[in-house]
Amino acid sequence: MSKSISSDLDWKIGDSKLDRSGRRIYFAGYSKELSKKGKKIELWQPEPISNAK
Secondary structure, eight states, X not given: OBOOOOTTOOXXXXXXXXXXXXXXXXXXXXXXXXXXXXXXXXXXXXXXXXXXX
C-alpha cells in the first residue's frame, strides 16, 4: 500500500513509499524514542516485512 508523504501520517507495518532515489521502501515500525520535536521516529527498510498482515 503506497501513501503520499506526510509528516502527520500514521503508517502501518508493511506500508511502502518511494525514497528520495525512487526505490520502494517498507515501514518497519516506530522507534521507542521521540524526536527533539516530540514526534515519532519512523523506521524504514529496503525489504518487505514477511509477516505483514
